[in-house]
Amino acid sequence: MPFDGVPEYPTLEERDLAVLRRVVDGLREEDSWVIGVYHMGTRHCAIGWLQNFATQHDIQRIAGLYLVPALPLPWSLFRPRPPEPTDVIIKFNDRATHKRVLALFERAIRRAERRIRRAERRSK
Numbered sequence: 001m002p003f004d005g006v007p008e009y010p011t012l013e014e015r016d017l018a019v020l021r022r023v024v025d026g027l028r029e030e031d032s033w034v035i036g037v038y039h040m041g042t043r044h045c046a047i048g049w050l051q052n053f054a055t056q057h058d059i060q061r062i063a064g065l066y067l068v069p070a071l072p073l074p075w076s077l078f079r080p081r082p083p084e085p086t087d088v089i090i091k092f093n094d095r096a097t098h099k100r101v102l103a104l105f106e107r108a109i110r111r112a113e114r115r116i117r118r119a120e121r122r123s124k
Helices: 012-027 046-053 056-070 085-095 098-123
Strands: none
16 A cells, blocks of 8 residues: 555655655665566565555656656756656666665655755745
8 A cells, every 4th residue: 555654744745755765665675676577576676666655646756856856867867758757767777776776766865855954944
């Protein structure tokens, strides 16, 4: 079920951050990751891990706001842009190493944290 084990958060950004952190927790071990398919037993690709904790709409938003902008340079310049941000993440997952996919999610977490801090500063 989407968001199983993810408590309610006051803002969408905080919920996105919680989802990204849950993905990193699950993705931490190399044998928890897979390429070429979304799920293989308990192993998941980048999008497959997101599917464990978020709805499809939320996955598209998280991919567009946090993951695509956090891609390494050649990937962030991907042209022409596919219609969905998840398409770029799927391609990256299937062509990268586990270490690079994990690093992508860690950069996305830092982006989400910065976004939350900026929103907090604006609300004061």
